[in-house]
Amino acid sequence: MVKDCSTDTVAQAVREYEGVTRKKMIGNMIRSLRIESPDVVASFGEDAAVIRHNAEDALLLAADGIWSRLMEADPFWAGYCAVLVNVHDIAAMGGRPVAMVDILSATDDRIRDEVxxxxxxxxxxxxxxIVGGHLHPETPYSVVDVAILGTARMDQLIFSNTAEEGDRVIAAIDLDGRVHPSCCFNWDSVTMKSAEAVRAQIRVMEDLGREHLVTAGKDISNPGVIGTLGMLLEVSEKGAVIDLEAIPRPDLAAIDLPFEQWVRMYPGMGFILTAKEEHVEEVCRRFAAVGMAASAIGEVDGSRRLAVRYLDRETQVFDLDHNGIMRIFSEGETCR
Amino acid sequence: MVKDCSTDTVAQAVREYEGVTRKKMIGNMIRSLRIESPDVVASFGEDAAVIRHNAEDALLLAADGIWSRLMEADPFWAGYCAVLVNVHDIAAMGGRPVAMVDILSATDDRIRDEVxxxxxxxxxxxxxxIVGGHLHPETPYSVVDVAILGTARMDQLIFSNTAEEGDRVIAAIDLDGRVHPSCCFNWDSVTMKSAEAVRAQIRVMEDLGREHLVTAGKDISNPGVIGTLGMLLEVSEKGAVIDLEAIPRPDLAAIDLPFEQWVRMYPGMGFILTAKEEHVEEVCRRFAAVGMAASAIGEVDGSRRLAVRYLDRETQVFDLDHNGIMRIFSEGETCR
Incomplete structure (x- = not known):
């Protein structure tokens, strides 16, 4: 039972959340940036771009950044997150993160050192x-951006736009964490874990890709679990209905966290996936083996709408046909 | 004959040029960022990091950015340069540029569109x-950063730190250009050229690497031809004496450009290389074939000092043993 939960409040909270609304597409920009290139298998709209290399290899390239508010509130966590979101971007594609470059602007030495x-x-x-970088010294603002290189085999990639009607939607989140003290919309399940533990979590996605156990996937980013699913459905041109009660969650009452805040959080380790019915159990088992709670939360349909269901009541969150989320450029997380 | 040239004024102008002085190493930062990794063949100090991939392939990763002054003075040129400097970084290593991601912050729509x-x-x-990116919307500043992925074969790479005593120093610059109207320290030889012409210039470096015709190389960046040579010598732990008169240059009198400004300019297409005596002619021939002026300008020695010579007078520019240039993080160019 989800305390104080109504489908209306959750739908509205997700829809109006800055993490979601900031994903609006800058259409002209994308259209003008896109250049046809035979080796570019995927670019805007995926967590990482995919470039074919030789016959069977894929090179993955992504960039993500953190700015201002989080940089000033907690530069250590901002620097940590700049790496984390990039590692997630490669893992989400079923790839292996290889190396990063950072670009840093900092107003002062303390921020620079902490980041x-x-x-x-x-x-x-x-x-x-981190194999290289670029520093903008003495800037009147603080920003850290990271770009990441990853590798994968072409046949083990996980895309966002390949969910199919009838697939089950799976949410996988590491619940063993805390609301980050510097940012109420960040669920930190990582800083307190061993290297072995977090690397094993990242590797699950690589295994799922190689064994073709999922049909599509994304890392749960700023828009939270429902918003991220919305983006996956949008690029897949599909819809879904999900059960709010099925979304993995910690004991919210114990930590006094409203459900509509939980579903908007950026988890330290979380993925949204779609899979054939026959693979759901195995996928959830793989995540459980690395300490992540995973469960089937709904089903993909052809509606191009995302709705949430709770106690027989259903409310539409996104009409993806008419009001896309359009996360073509992603944003660094912030706390409001 | 170089008009109004004295070794002292040139040495001082180069030494005190912001493009050079800004290269000072942020030692702690580098030392703390560096993590040992068996596949990372080169990282800080090279134009691009080199990561071994499979047995014989190398993946190259670099990042460079442009900020504030140039962004506001001429956002189109800033955007153009953000790409150009990254393409140079890969070419300088003997690699082939493959794809880029950009990270953009812009104060307004006009700057964003022009960049x-x-x-x-x-x-x-x-x-x-450009295969992906990240947008920081509505920031109080304008910055564009680009990260680039390149590929090469492990055995065709050109490094900065491999110059040897007795090597000849070669400077290659496309002289067919203009002082950029928005930035007096940018020599634009590219915007007016065909795609075919600039791609052929970039490919020369790949050829030189594959055929092992050079021992070391860098693209001429913000510090200009002498400053860039200084950086190459610094990481190679060598020195050199160069002849100012041998440096390729346009008709400076005709365009009223002082020599000490010319040697500090960032050329649209320029490389500094070292090569064995027996390969100098062929290297210069390759550049000439794509419209670039190349000539031997001096010789590598073991002194760890870079000096300039003109009319029998010699002046030291850098004592690399005691006052390194330390371009570990590079800066985007600006105009002062």
Missing amino acids: TRGMVAASSQFGVP | TRGMVAASSQFGVP
């Missing part, structure tokens, strides 16, 4: 080296 | 697609 400390902490923990 | 137009122009011209 660096955060990046190094995450880089060491996840085993993904 | 994008500049990036697209360079991306199309050089044939290197």
Whole structure:
């Protein structure tokens, strides 16, 4: 039983959440940036771009950043997250993160040092080296951006736009964490874990891709579990109905966290996936084996609408046909 | 004959040039960022990081950015340069540029659109697609950063730190250009050229690497031809004396450009290389074939000092043993 939960409040909270609304497409920009290239298998709209390399290899390239509010509130966590979101981007594609470059602007030495400390902490923990970078010194603002290179085999990639009607929707989240003290919309399940533990979680996605156990997937990012599913459905041109009660969650009452806040959080480790019915159990088992709660939360349909259901009541969150979320450029997380 | 040239004024102008002084190493930052990883063959200090992939392939990753002053003075050129400097970074290593991601912050729609137009122009011209990105919307500043992926074979790489005593120093620059109207320290030899012409220039470096015709190389970046040579010598732990008169240059009198400004300019297409005596002629021939002026300008020695010579007078520019340039993080160019 989800305390104080109504489908209307959840739908509205998700729909109006800044993490979601900021995903609006800058249509002209994308259209003008896109250049046809035979080796580019996927680009905007996926968590990482995919470039064919030789016959069977794929190179993955992504970039993500953190700015201002989080940088000033907690530069260590901002640096840590800059690495984390990039590692997620590669993992979400079924890839293996290989190396990163960072671009840093900092208003002062303290912020620069703390951001660096955060990046190094995450880089060491996840085993993904920072191999180069660029510094804008003495800027009147603080931003950290990271770009990441990953690799995969072409036949083990997991895309966002390949969900099919009848697939089950699976949410997988590491519930063993805490609301981050510097950011009420960040669920930190990572800083307190061993390198071995977080690397095993990341590797699950690689295994799922290689064994073709899922049909589509994304890392749960700023828009939270429902918003991220909305983006996956949007690029897949599908819809879904999900059961709010099925969404993995910690003991919310114990930590006094409203359900509509939980579903908007950026989890330290979380993925939204679609899979054939016959693979659901195995997929959930793989996540459980690395300490993540995973469960089937709904089913993909052809409606191009995402609705949430609770106690026989159903409310539409997104009409993806008419009002896309359009996360073509993603945003770094912030706390409001 | 170089008009109004003295070794002292040139040495001082180069030494005190912001493009050079901004290269000072942020030692702690580098030391703390560096994580040992067996597949990372090169990282900080090279134009691009090199990651071994499979047995014989190398993946190259670099990042570079442009900020504030140039963004506001000429956002189109800033966007164009953000791509150009990254393409140079891969070419300098003997690699082939494959794809880029951009991270953009813009104070207003006009800057955003113009930067994008500049990036697209360079991306199309050089044939290197932008495959993804990240947007920081509504920021109080304007910055564009680009990260680039390249590929090479392990045995065709050109490094910065491999110059050897007795090697000849070669400077290669496309002189067919103009001082960029928005930035007096940018020599634009690219925007007016065909895609075919600039791609052929970039490919020369790949050929030189594959055929092992050079011992070390860098693209001429913000610090200009002498400053960039200084950085190459620094990481190679060598020195050199160069002849100012041998540096390729346009008709400076005709365009009223002081020599000490010319040697500090960022050329649209320029490389500094070292090569064995027996390969100098062939290297210069390759550049000439694509419209670039190349000539031997000096010789590598073991002194760890870079000096300039003109009319029998010699002046030291850098004592690399005691005052390194330390371009560990590079800066985007600006105009002062």
